[in-house]
Amino acid sequence: MMNRKASYYKSVVIGGSAGSFSIVSKILAGIKSDFRYPIIVCLHRLKHIRSGLLEGINLKSNLPVLEPFDKDNMEAGKVYLAPSNYHLFVEFDSTFSLSTEEVHNHSRPSIDYTFSSASTSFREKVIGIILTGANKDGATGMHEIHKKKGYTIVQDPLTCDVDTMPKAALQLFTPDQILSPDGIIEFLNNL
Amino acid sequence: MGNLTFKTYLEELKKHTPYNFCEYSDNSIQRRIDKVLKDHKMTLEDLLHLTRTDEAFVENLVDEITVNTTELFRNMETWEHLYTKVFPNLKSKKNINIWHAGCSTGQEVYSNLILFNELGLLDKVKVVATDINQKVISNAKKAEYLYSAHQSSIQDYNEFIKKYNSNAHTFEHYCDMEKNTDKFVFKDFLKKKVGYMRHDLVSQDIPFYQKFDVIFCRNVLIYFNPELQMRIVRKFFDKLYDGGVLILGNHEALHGFFKTRFIRSGMVYTKSSTFQFKYK
Ligand SMILES: C[S@@+](CC[C@H](N)C(=O)[O-])C[C@H]1O[C@@H](n2cnc3c(N)ncnc32)[C@H](O)[C@@H]1O
Numbered sequence: 001m002m003n004r005k006a007s008y009y010k011s012v013v014i015g016g017s018a019g020s021f022s023i024v025s026k027i028l029a030g031i032k033s034d035f036r037y038p039i040i041v042c043l044h045r046l047k048h049i050r051s052g053l054l055e056g057i058n059l060k061s062n063l064p065v066l067e068p069f070d071k072d073n074m075e076a077g078k079v080y081l082a083p084s085n086y087h088l089f090v091e092f093d094s095t096f097s098l099s100t101e102e103v104h105n106h107s108r109p110s111i112d113y114t115f116s117s118a119s120t121s122f123r124e125k126v127i128g129i130i131l132t133g134a135n136k137d138g139a140t141g142m143h144e145i146h147k148k149k150g151y152t153i154v155q156d157p158l159t160c161d162v163d164t165m166p167k168a169a170l171q172l173f174t175p176d177q178i179l180s181p182d183g184i185i186e187f188l189n190n191l
Numbered sequence: 192m193g194n195l196t197f198k199t200y201l202e203e204l205k206k207h208t209p210y211n212f213c214e215y216s217d218n219s220i221q222r223r224i225d226k227v228l229k230d231h232k233m234t235l236e237d238l239l240h241l242t243r244t245d246e247a248f249v250e251n252l253v254d255e256i257t258v259n260t261t262e263l264f265r266n267m268e269t270w271e272h273l274y275t276k277v278f279p280n281l282k283s284k285k286n287i288n289i290w291h292a293g294c295s296t297g298q299e300v301y302s303n304l305i306l307f308n309e310l311g312l313l314d315k316v317k318v319v320a321t322d323i324n325q326k327v328i329s330n331a332k333k334a335e336y337l338y339s340a341h342q343s344s345i346q347d348y349n350e351f352i353k354k355y356n357s358n359a360h361t362f363e364h365y366c367d368m369e370k371n372t373d374k375f376v377f378k379d380f381l382k383k384k385v386g387y388m389r390h391d392l393v394s395q396d397i398p399f400y401q402k403f404d405v406i407f408c409r410n411v412l413i414y415f416n417p418e419l420q421m422r423i424v425r426k427f428f429d430k431l432y433d434g435g436v437l438i439l440g441n442h443e444a445l446h447g448f449f450k451t452r453f454i455r456s457g458m459v460y461t462k463s464s465t466f467q468f469k470y471k
Contacts, residue, residue, distance in 0.1 A: 069444040
């Protein structure tokens with residue numbers, strides 16, 4: 001990290017399944033309010049719960065959290081939550097595209113899709129973080145970030161309620177770091 | 192040809208066929224093409240060869256590239272808004288012209304017709320529905336669907352309509368259930384209201400002379416890049432009466448110039464007449 005310039009990264013992408021809500025909340029509550037990258041969060045949602053997920057996450061977050069509209073620009077210091085029932089893609093010009101195509105790994109939004117589009121568009125300038133989850137969605141996306149030389153962090157399976165997601169990622173490649181939620185917060189605050 | 196990219200492929204597709212996907216959103220069109228390559232176990236070079244030589248293959252390709260997912264009463268809150276706030280304003284009109292652009296397999300069209308019938312306005316309604324994909328247009332015409340795939344939307348509709356009118360027809364009034372199968376088909380009095388047509392928003396002019404009171408274009412523009420979106424929205428703007436409405440999908444927005452030419456309420460964008468139009 002040492003020799004990478006200020007504002008090197010274009011975004012941080014975080015993925016987890018429905019159960020990772022409390023971890024994401026914790027991370028966003030712990031992150032400093034002057035954080036200078038956009039954060040994209042893709043969480044699996046329980047079907048047919050018209051959730052207060054956005055409200056819930058916003059409650060404690062130090063950064064504003066919003067569900068992007070199609071072709072919105074991403075801005076530093078904002079958190080973008082993938083809207084329910086849409087896949088969220090990152091485009092080359094730092095805008096978002098939405099899609100309603102078929103579920104992937106039983107999921108829409110799919111973490112793989114968001115992650116792999118971020119790695120296609122930003123190549124090494126992306127930080128991928130995969131959290132606790134009960135599904136392998138996200139592992140392939142993380143692997144792609146890794147292959148394009150982005151920075152990868154997997155939540156320590158020992159700190160996960162359900163470790164299927166992190167373990168699926170660890171089976172595919174060796175990430176730059178394996179961290180606890182507190183470790184992730186510290187890492188982000190030192191970027 | 193070793194370094195053929197999906198962009199140059201799209202240029203070739205445009206040159207050799209009526210189809211132009213060059214200005215679709217990069218990431219999603221690229222992934223759709225990758226999916227085609229994977230499904231057919233072919234290279235981009237193979238794909239290009241077939242594109243140049245095999246017309247039937249190209250038609251099938253359009254079906255594979257386009258995203259046709261749809262639902263009955265998709266995003267119920269939008270339909271609720273239309274039923275309570277928007278459509279009742281059309282009562283005084285002699286005719287109500289409606290266009291569904293990118294109608295896919297027709298669920299959106301029949302959802303809408305049901306609401307107009309519930310408002311007692313079905314007789315005034317003239318509906319056209321278009322899509323680039325010939326296959327989905329044929330299916331929309333058939334109006335035949337699987338009950339199990341639509342069950343939860345049907346329940347949502349029945350709950351919604353009873354909330355506003357305890358004498359309302361339930362969904363079952365509008366279709367015939369096929370005995371011993373999972374299929375249902377919409378009744379003729381709805382089906383015959385719709386003129387379906389294959390039409391490409393990108394490379395063809397709008398094929399209608401009349402203007403519209405309501406244009407649905409939901410979850411179609413998300414597949415286009417911002418410049419293309421703008422060009423298509425301009426066409427819609429020109430084809431709407433003053434006070435007419437454009438209905439977009441749940442997380443779509445108008446950007447740039449047209450943001451100021453429509454008044455937004457939820458996903459419903461009302462064309463503001465040039466006379467009323469003032470900067471605040
Ligand atoms: C996701 S579906 C939306 C269906 C419906 N409007 C809804 O929201 O449920 C998108 C549709 O747009 C159609 N489409 C894509 N490009 C088009 C074009 N250039 N012209 C007309 N239709 C197009 C696709 O074939 C597909 O059926």
